[in-house]
Amino acid sequence: MTSALLSGPSLSVEPASPQGRRPRRARRSTPRNTLTRGSALGLGITMMWFSLLVLIPLAAVVAAAAEGGWDRYFSVLTNSQTWAAVSLTVIQALIVTGVNVVMGTVIAWVLVRDRFPGKSVLNVIIDVPFALPTIVAGLVLLSLYGPNSPLGLHWAFTERAVTLALAFVTLPFVVRTVQPVLEELEADVEEAAASLGARRATVFRRIILPSLVPAIMAGAALSFARAISEYGSLVLLSGNRPYETEVVSVRVLTFIENGNNASAAALASVMLFVALVVIVALDLVQRRVSRRG
């Protein structure tokens, strides 16, 4: 998709201007349009559906949030219960993202570089959190870490339950972004480094890790966004106790159930903003990677 934007300036037939920057500006000001009549109609229909489904509803959230002005924002966000929920969510999401960066990379490494019986099963199990309904994820974790835990761990309704649920639902992100990059990594650079006397740790730190960083970052951004917005798996597991285990999504839902759509929209628009920031960051990371490759 970015190839159109990155294609070289050699296509320009215009004689080079003294500044030498002119062709670039000219190309940017008139984006190419290659739509035929049929495809323009198709684009129109799909855009209409996309607007009705996604854009207009999300705009309505922003509009409802903006209605009350900064005062409403201020009063919603400074409410102590809301603030507790926001800080809990952000801290837990950061913890879980950190865990995922380490564990996700380790799991991806084991899946690509190691060989042992049952590896393909491990590979399928990684995707289970993607496919499992979130409410079922909560129930599933409750069976091992809840009141009837065979391990004797009673983590339900505590902060640990929040960490656990978020770690469960975000497990696949880093693994699935790092795995393909690790698979494509050229072995000869590593061998060259090793033959020149680099120790294993050095090879990993200086050769392998730098090429994995963009993928790890992308996975971390995805898992942070997912952790911030998680709802379903926490319903049964965390008990939603105000000031202790109540996350932002639950807070928004409480506002909606009380008919306070304006406050819900104010808080929801903040979450939406975070989601947008993550999307933009991901797009930038991907562009940088594709430019390098």
Place this chain on the structure above:
Amino acid sequence: MVSVSQPTKWALRIIAVGYVFFLVAWPVALVVQQTFAAGLGNLLETLGDSQATGALQLTLMVALCAVVINTVFGVSISLLLVRYEFPGKRVLSALIDLPLSVSPVVVGLALLLVYNGRSGWFGPGLESAGYTVISDSPGMIMATCFVALPLVIREVVPVFHEIGDDQEQAARSLGANAPQTFWRITLPSIKWAVVYGVVLSLARSLGEFGAVKIVSGNITGRTQTATLVVEAKYQNFQQSSAYATSFLLIFVSIACLIVVAFLRPKQAL
């Protein structure tokens, strides 16, 4: 390829397998075990319960509608994004991914604000024309479509990039019109990517909880989906029934995963 020393190799292996085992494998196995703790009776009893069966039928209907809509929409938008240039393309392709990182609760709220019958932007107009969206199946289908929107597109776009448009141009130069080219050339070459996307969307659609909870109004026996039944049953201390319904959902989602795992190598060939 740099070799890892034996102790490190074993340590990494044990860490990876142990983490996944304690976080995913064991808990899922426990739920399955608890479903069958008292034999098959529990599962059969749940399947005979009208609340559960009604919810399962509704879930299936909503998920199928959403998957069909998302497949048609997903394939056409992928085609547009890959094969054509138009202003705003980059913004659109970034926005497509937005539903993956928006909270289901925010999705529910967004649809509620636009389509509710009393104060929504379009709700009152649609309601006077005889269409109820919120607390009815159209709203639930929309919520499900929203959350599963990017899945087909994310599978199909890379394949479109890979296959290029040589064959399509050849077909067109031999006199095929646009629909013929699409059905005979384009669709067969992206078949596996579409199937893969459909299976993923189906798994996601069957399991949607947060957005549907807000939009559906959670009316028992009318707009309650399978995931909402799990919550309701568990909170009413009918745990065996909650486990049995969960088992069905786990079964379907793992079946979807296995189908995908079998499709993957075929796609590569």
